[in-house]
Amino acid sequence: MTPRPLSDLINEAEHAWPSVLEMVQAATNDVVVLPDEANRGNETLERIQVTTRSPMGAIVHKCGGLLIDHGWIRLLGAGHPRLPRSLATWNYGDVDEPRERMAGALLVADDVLGGFFALNGGALSGAPGSVHYLPPDTLKWEDLGRGYTAFLKFLLTGNLAKFYEGFRWPGWEEECASLDGDRAFSVYPFLSAEGPPIEQRSRRPVPVEELWSLLADNGAAT
Secondary structure, eight states: OOOOOHHHHOOSTTOSHHHHHHHHHTOSSOEEEEEOTTOOHHHHHHHHTOOTTSHHHHHHHHEEEEEETTTTEEEEOSOBTTBOOOHHHHHHEETTEEOOSSTTEEEEEEETTSOEEEEESSSSSSOTTOEEEEOTTTOSOEEOSOOHHHHHHHHHHSOHHHHTTTSOOTTHHHHHHTSOTTEEEEEESOTTSOOSOGGGSEEEEEEHHHHHHHHHHTTTTO
């Protein structure tokens, strides 16, 4: 399929960015909107091939990404020093070295424990267009039953404490706020193994790429 030009993807008259900002302003969870300091919005939008009439297109076009709940969750945009990965580079590699990370799905966000959120494009069981979550304990994709917009609303206003019940420790807010967006915590014993509560397990920051590679090597990321 021939990629659509940037002029077909940008719709200023019906741009979804104002709606995204309204959702951010109504957020009950902590959220930081990272600016697109490198002006990579156009490039990211063109590679993702989503129009700005959608919240996803608006986010990659207008901002570097969102850090949610003290940085616990990172929603990918055009990239920023605090979140170097853009939605395009994380899924499709650099322009001069393209590679598809997960055929039939688009990884849109991840968390500090190495849990990944993917928009289903046919690779995962469940409805196409639904966001799925790969938890670091079960290592099995779960259909969240929400499209991208509903998923965004959940991140901003949902009960994330309940969603991550049993996976947080005293002082996690400060640790997450200072963690680079390209890194996540490697927990040992692994969360997929029986063991003590998470606060009694060791944690060390590692590249997100390292945690994804471990999942891929074990077949959990496909």
